[in-house]
Amino acid sequence: MTAVLKHELSGYFHSLTAYIFSAFLLAFVGIGALIYNIQSAVANFEYVLGYVCLGFVVIIPILTMRVIAEEKKQKTDQLLYSLPIRASQIVVGKYLALLAVYLVPLCIVALYPLIFAQFGEVYLPTSYGSLFAFFVMGAAMIAVGTFISSLTENQGFAAGITIPIILLNYYSVTLAEYVSATASGSAVALLVIAVLFGFIIRHLTKNQNLAYGLSLLMMLAVVVLYFADSSKFEGLLPDIMTKLSLFERFYTFMNGVFDLTAMIYYITVIVFFLFLSVQSLEKRRYN
Amino acid sequence: MITVEHLTKCYGDFMAVNDLSFEIDEGHVYGFLGPNGAGKSTTMNIMTGCLSATEGHIRINGYDIFEEPERAKKTIGYLPEQPPLYMNETPAEYLKFVGEAKGLRGMELKKQIEDVAGQTKIEHVMDRLISNLSKGYRQRVGIAQALLGSPRVIILDEPTVGLDPIQIIEIRELIRQLGENHTVILSSHILSEVQAICEKVLIISQGKLVAFDKPENLEKLLLASNGITFTVEASKEEIEEVLKEVSHITEWDIKTQEYELTTVSVKTESENVRDICRELFFAFADKEDAILEMSSKKANLEDVFIELTEGDNRLFNGKSEKSEVNRK
Numbered sequence: 001m002t003a004v005l006k007h008e009l010s011g012y013f014h015s016l017t018a019y020i021f022s023a024f025l026l027a028f029v030g031i032g033a034l035i036y037n038i039q040s041a042v043a044n045f046e047y048v049l050g051y052v053c054l055g056f057v058v059i060i061p062i063l064t065m066r067v068i069a070e071e072k073k074q075k076t077d078q079l080l081y082s083l084p085i086r087a088s089q090i091v092v093g094k095y096l097a098l099l100a101v102y103l104v105p106l107c108i109v110a111l112y113p114l115i116f117a118q119f120g121e122v123y124l125p126t127s128y129g130s131l132f133a134f135f136v137m138g139a140a141m142i143a144v145g146t147f148i149s150s151l152t153e154n155q156g157f158a159a160g161i162t163i164p165i166i167l168l169n170y171y172s173v174t175l176a177e178y179v180s181a182t183a184s185g186s187a188v189a190l191l192v193i194a195v196l197f198g199f200i201i202r203h204l205t206k207n208q209n210l211a212y213g214l215s216l217l218m219m220l221a222v223v224v225l226y227f228a229d230s231s232k233f234e235g236l237l238p239d240i241m242t243k244l245s246l247f248e249r250f251y252t253f254m255n256g257v258f259d260l261t262a263m264i265y266y267i268t269v270i271v272f273f274l275f276l277s278v279q280s281l282e283k284r285r286y287n
Numbered sequence: 288m289i290t291v292e293h294l295t296k297c298y299g300d301f302m303a304v305n306d307l308s309f310e311i312d313e314g315h316v317y318g319f320l321g322p323n324g325a326g327k328s329t330t331m332n333i334m335t336g337c338l339s340a341t342e343g344h345i346r347i348n349g350y351d352i353f354e355e356p357e358r359a360k361k362t363i364g365y366l367p368e369q370p371p372l373y374m375n376e377t378p379a380e381y382l383k384f385v386g387e388a389k390g391l392r393g394m395e396l397k398k399q400i401e402d403v404a405g406q407t408k409i410e411h412v413m414d415r416l417i418s419n420l421s422k423g424y425r426q427r428v429g430i431a432q433a434l435l436g437s438p439r440v441i442i443l444d445e446p447t448v449g450l451d452p453i454q455i456i457e458i459r460e461l462i463r464q465l466g467e468n469h470t471v472i473l474s475s476h477i478l479s480e481v482q483a484i485c486e487k488v489l490i491i492s493q494g495k496l497v498a499f500d501k502p503e504n505l506e507k508l509l510l511a512s513n514g515i516t517f518t519v520e521a522s523k524e525e526i527e528e529v530l531k532e533v534s535h536i537t538e539w540d541i542k543t544q545e546y547e548l549t550t551v552s553v554k555t556e557s558e559n560v561r562d563i564c565r566e567l568f569f570a571f572a573d574k575e576d577a578i579l580e581m582s583s584k585k586a587n588l589e590d591v592f593i594e595l596t597e598g599d600n601r602l603f604n605g606k607s608e609k610s611e612v613n614r615k
Contacts, residue, residue, distance in 0.1 A: 003387035015375060079371035079432070081337040083388045084360040286339045 004085070004093025005100075008067075012101050021063050022105040028055035029109050037112075043122045045113045046130035046254045053134075053247055056141055057166045061159035063101060064145025067094050068281065072153035077284065087281040091146070091274055098142050106135055126256045133253035133262070137246055140266045141166060143273035150280040172245045176238035183233035187226045190236070194218035204276075204283060288313045288470060289334070289440060294343035296329055296494075303329045305494035307343070313439070316466035318485030318502075319474035322596050326494040327474040328368055331444050334472075335365040348439060361389065364438040368445050370429030374418035378409055378428045381417060382435060389436035403431040407461065423454035430461065441465055443473040447480060459484050478589045492596040505591045514554045515564060517581035519571055520547055529570045535563055548579070 012018040032048035068091075071077040080090050113127040144165065149158040168175075179185070198215025202208060226233055242248060246269070249262035289311040296304040304326045311317055321327050332338040334345055336356045345352045350359035373381055382403070386396045404410045407427040412420055417428060426446060433441055446462065447455045463484050465471050475481050481488055482502050490498040490505075498505060519526065523541055526549060530539055535557035542550045555563050560583045571578050 003384060006387065007384040010380065011373070011375075074371070074374065075367070075369045076371040076373060078332075078337050078367045078369075079385070082335045082360060082363070082365040082367070083385070084357040084390065085388055086357070285337065 001085070001089040001093040001096075004080075004090055005097050008094050008097030009100060012097065017063065017066070018101045018104070021059055021101060022108075024059045024062065025052075025055065025105040026108060028052045028059075029105075029112070033112060037116055043116060043120045045116060045122065045127040046256075048112075049130050049134045050251065050254050053137075053250065054170060056138060057163055057170065060138070060141045060145050060166060061162040063098055064142055064149050064162060065155045065159040066149065067098065067146055068150040068277065069152050069155050069158045072284075073155075077281075081285065088278045091150075091277045091281060095143065095146055095274060095277075098146065099139055102138055102142060103135070106131065123256075126254075129256075129258050130250075130253045133250055133258075136263060136266045137250050140246055140269040140273075143270040143277075147273040147277045147280065150277045169245055170247050172241045173248050176241040179237050179241065181235040181238050183226070183230040183236075186233040186236035187222055187230075190222045190233075191219055194222065204279065206283075206286075288348060289472075290344075290346045291330075291334070292344045292346075294330065294333065294345065295341045296326075296333060296338070297341045303494055304333070304340075307491065307494065307496055309489060309496055309499055311470065311472065313470050314466075315470060315486045316462065316484055317470070317472045318481035318488045319472060319491070320476070320478070320481050320488055320592065321474075321491040322476060325491050325596070327476075327491065328444055329494075330491070331365070331442055331472075331474060332367070335363055335442055336360050337365075337367070361436065362439045364433030364436070364441045366426075366429045366433045366441075366443045366446060368448070370425050371432075372417045372425055372428060374416070376417055377414050378404070378417060378420075378431070379413040381428065382431060385432045386435045391436060399435055399437070403434040406434060406464070407431040408457075423450050423457075426450060426454075426458065427461075430458075434465075438469070440470045440472065443471065445474055445476075447475070447477070455480075478592055490592060490595050497595045498591070514552055515560065515567070515581065515583045516550065516552045517567065518544075518548055518550050518579045519576055520579065521549060521571065521574070521576035522547075523549065525574060525576060526551055529567075529574065529576075533563065533566050533570055 029052050032051040036042055036047045113122050116122050145162045148161050152158050194215050198211045201214055202211035252259040292308050294304055294307040319327050333340050336352050347359040348362045352359045382400045391399055407430050409427050412424055447458050488502050530536055535555045537554050537556050539553040557563055
């Protein structure tokens with residue numbers, strides 16, 4: 001794992017990836033700080049981070065698009081498979097390297113509240129609590145990006161999928177207000193999700209029976225539950241969309257609450273997508 | 288050393304490897320021969336843990352590649368068909384990564400990198416970007432990578448493909464040297480290459496093992512269908528007269544050349560080509576017609592290869608189930 005980590009880190013700092021990523025992140029934070037802190041003369045640094053959140057749409061794909069896709073394209077994944085290391089070590093090594101690259105510009109950003117504190121009253125616990133949450137939320141998105149990169153050998157395609165997924169997640173709370181809140185609408189949406197789930201399982205396992213079986217089972221469960229008690233489905237879809245939002249949970253930190261459930265949610269997302277990445281890497285062996 | 292038992296690999300309905308079994312001993316250079324798409328790369332990928340098998344077992348130095356992959360992989364160095372190189376790195380950086388991934392650290396790592404760089408003669412390009420290296424040097428870096436961690440088995444998938452003749456000779460020389468201290472398995476569809484460097488040859492066709500023997504033993508199999516070609520100072524009629532008297536000759540072809548010379552190709556059904564040559568020599572000598580040139584055409588690995596991979600013959604340890612077919 002350390003070998004992969006060291007190798008990836010040297011790769012990022014030898015190429016432009018780390019620098020472009022840092023430049024983008026620092027530029028976003030810089031502009032945010034200019035607008036919120038300097039121009040409006042507000043001391044709350046956490047608002048800047050809330051503003052910068054949308055920047056994830058651009059900077060996460062820059063970081064994650066090549067991480068596994070490039071290995072497949074260059075056929076260097078064969079080397080990784082033949083080395084005496086496990087797929088999980090490869091994925092975790094690569095992920096930690098991404099986190100390290102992500103952490104570098106955040107270390108610079110961490111100085112900003114201290115600088116602002118020189119000129120006025122800054123409530124540091126909220127600033128740093130938010131910064132920490134910002135790091136963990138980004139880490140969750142990097143895990144999602146890593147998984148998407150493991151699905152393809154085309155970097156552009158990986159980026160092209162990561163961008164709308166993050167964007168969708170960003171706007172999911174806003175969109176939730178527009179989707180149908182009726183019981184039948186939610187039930188239909190869940191059926192569609194069950195079908196999509198089946199397709200994903202089929203793509204990952206190449207096992208049609210398993211995919212269709214699980215999909216049908218989910219659909220059956222939805223139908224049975226719907227007819228048993230349709231009131232449970234009232235407003236379910238908007239609720240799910242809000243719950244899945246990574247960004248919505250971050251705003252709690254901005255308001256000065258260190259929300260442990262949100263932390264657990266982020267960590268669950270990280271573990272889940274890293275697990276899927278490992279499976280995706282292992283799957284190539286079984287093709 | 289390496290045992291492959293009933294290995295089968297299916298891609299959907301297509302059977303790439305079909306019930307393949309063989310055993311490889313320590314300290315030889317083995318050639319893995321087969322036409323394109325015969326299942327060579329698939330078998331090698333499975334042997335090195337890059338691919339799963341549908342059925343079967345592979346044991347490398349006592350470790351099952353599917354059950355104890357890390358231990359088994361530590362004893363193998365593998366160069367896939369396309370060298371897995373990071374183009375934006377130098378060989379020094381690349382070898383450092385592979386060495387570390389194989390568990391080498393500190394002085395040991397440094398020493399091994401120096402050793403393999405010396406063996407593969409890449410010392411002077413260690414600090415150049417791999418993307419700027421020629422194909423031959425990239426191949427060497429790939430081999431150097433396989434040698435790190437001093438594995439007992441080295442598996443090379445078509446190591447000389449796309450190289451120029453001088454590079455091919457150099458790589459072959461390197462493989463021969465490696466064979467002194469390691470077990471080397473190399474795949475190829477170039478017969479002369481296998482003939483030149485391998486001590487034992489596995490021929491596979493359509494995912495099945497069709498032969499496994501020393502190259503010279505495989506050639507012997509086809510010796511019976513041999514022909515003799517000679518040039519003689521005689522007329523067509525005289526030659527035909529002589530040939531009719533010599534025993535075991537099944538067919539002939541006579542071509543008249545300039546200066547009253549005639550080239551004759553004959554085919555014999557006899558096992559002992561030398562006797563026929565002697566008989567021909569004395570028969571013409573009696574007529575005072577001088578034979579100026581005579582050669583018996585030996586069956587080479589190419590003939591064996593074509594015979595085995597085009598038909599469905601199975602040969603094991605020099606015994607042919609369909610030996611009658613080979614003779615005629």
